[in-house]
Amino acid sequence: MPVIDAPSAAARALVSGAYDTHVHIAPDVMERRIDDLGLARRCAEVGLAGFVLKSHYVTTAERATVVRNAVPGVDVLGAITLNGSMGGMNPAAVEVAGRLGARIVWMPTVDSRNQRTNTAEDLPGARPAMWGALQADLHAQGIVPEIVEVVDPGGAVLETVRKVLRVIARHDMVLATGHLSGPEILAVVRAAREEGVRRIVVTHPEFTSQRLPVSAQRELAGLGALLERCFTTPHTGKVAWADLMDNIRQVGPEHSILSSDLGQPFNPPVEDGLALFAEHLLGAGFTRTRCGRWR
Numbered sequence: 001m002p003v004i005d006a007p008s009a010a011a012r013a014l015v016s017g018a019y020d021t022h023v024h025i026a027p028d029v030m031e032r033r034i035d036d037l038g039l040a041r042r043c044a045e046v047g048l049a050g051f052v053l054k055s056h057y058v059t060t061a062e063r064a065t066v067v068r069n070a071v072p073g074v075d076v077l078g079a080i081t082l083n084g085s086m087g088g089m090n091p092a093a094v095e096v097a098g099r100l101g102a103r104i105v106w107m108p109t110v111d112s113r114n115q116r117t118n119t120a121e122d123l124p125g126a127r128p129a130m131w132g133a134l135q136a137d138l139h140a141q142g143i144v145p146e147i148v149e150v151v152d153p154g155g156a157v158l159e160t161v162r163k164v165l166r167v168i169a170r171h172d173m174v175l176a177t178g179h180l181s182g183p184e185i186l187a188v189v190r191a192a193r194e195e196g197v198r199r200i201v202v203t204h205p206e207f208t209s210q211r212l213p214v215s216a217q218r219e220l221a222g223l224g225a226l227l228e229r230c231f232t233t234p235h236t237g238k239v240a241w242a243d244l245m246d247n248i249r250q251v252g253p254e255h256s257i258l259s260s261d262l263g264q265p266f267n268p269p270v271e272d273g274l275a276l277f278a279e280h281l282l283g284a285g286f287t288r289t290r291c292g293r294w295r
Contacts, residue, residue, distance in 0.1 A: 004280065012046060013047075015047075015274040018048055019048070020051040020052070020274055021052045021201075022228065022259035022260065023039065023052065023260060023263050023270050025039050025270060030130050032264070033265050033270060036067045039270050042269070044071060046271050048271060049075055051076060053079060056083055056085075059080040064076045079104040080097040080104075082094070082108050083108050083110055084148065089161055098170070103174060104173060105173050107178035108148035109203075110179070113147045114181035114209055115209050122238055123238060123240075126208075130264055150187070156187070165197055168195075178203055179209050181209075182216050185212070186220065189220055201226050202220050202228060203228050204261065206233050206239040217251045217255075221255035226256065227257070229257070229259070235268075241280060245286075258274060259274075260274060
């Protein structure tokens with residue numbers, strides 16, 4: 001696909017009023033392109049409704065409240081990711097985040113068994129994830145959190161995970177599957193449905209450590225999950241744009257949710273992500289029809 005440097009006015013209009021549900025911005029433990037207040041102001045300028053603050057290492061619910069108050073009219077939402085720095089599979093941390101208004105709970109990412117042991121390689125020329133260098137630095141210092149397990153050796157979802165799922169259900173938060181493996185994702189999504197979780201997102205299924213086949217994506221869609229298509233996954237070369245578009249078509253566009261996963265200094269402006277994604281979708285032959293869920 002051709003390189004698109006900036007979104008058109010038509011693409012901006014198409015995503016007007018949308019939320020970007022996955023951004024990595026400052027303050028963070030890694031260099032970021034923009035901070036949360038700056039992004040909120042840019043969203044107001046380009047017509048985006050809001051965004052969800054994603055961190056691999058800290059909860060962002062308090063930050064989100066401060067930014068909402070500082071930039072009225074932009075709905076900034078907090079989240080928590082269950083890596084070692086948050087105590088792993090920690091129901092208490094999720095409960096506190098929920099009481100603070102966090103809207104998304106990501107299963108472990110950098111400290112998941114799948115991410116820590118996965119041997120899949122990026123496609124040639126792909127940009128590596130920024131957290132890889134930080135993880136390597138922490139490990140070099142001997143700071144190696146325990147792997148955050150989600151299933152037992154037989155594949156059954158652990159009771160600690162079910163406790164977290166029950167907290168998610170009680171606060172009506174969104175479960176996102178993080179960097180789990182395909183079998184782990186299926187097991188956790190089934191357990192989430194059993195525990196009453198209403199909103200489930202399968203995190204970037206095309207990412208190097210996930211690479212879920214269409215058959216698994218269809219099964220997850222059948223369980224009511226949405227498949228998150230992140231702009232950075234093809235933009236940084238981890239999947240071909242054509243393959244991503246094919247996956248969307250085969251699973252069904254109504255089962256996809258779009259986010260940017262932006263914030264890295266070398267990538268496009270965060271506020272451009274959804275509009276750039278729209279440009280690529282239109283270029284691939286998708287129509288302008290909108291589908292809405294989870295109001």
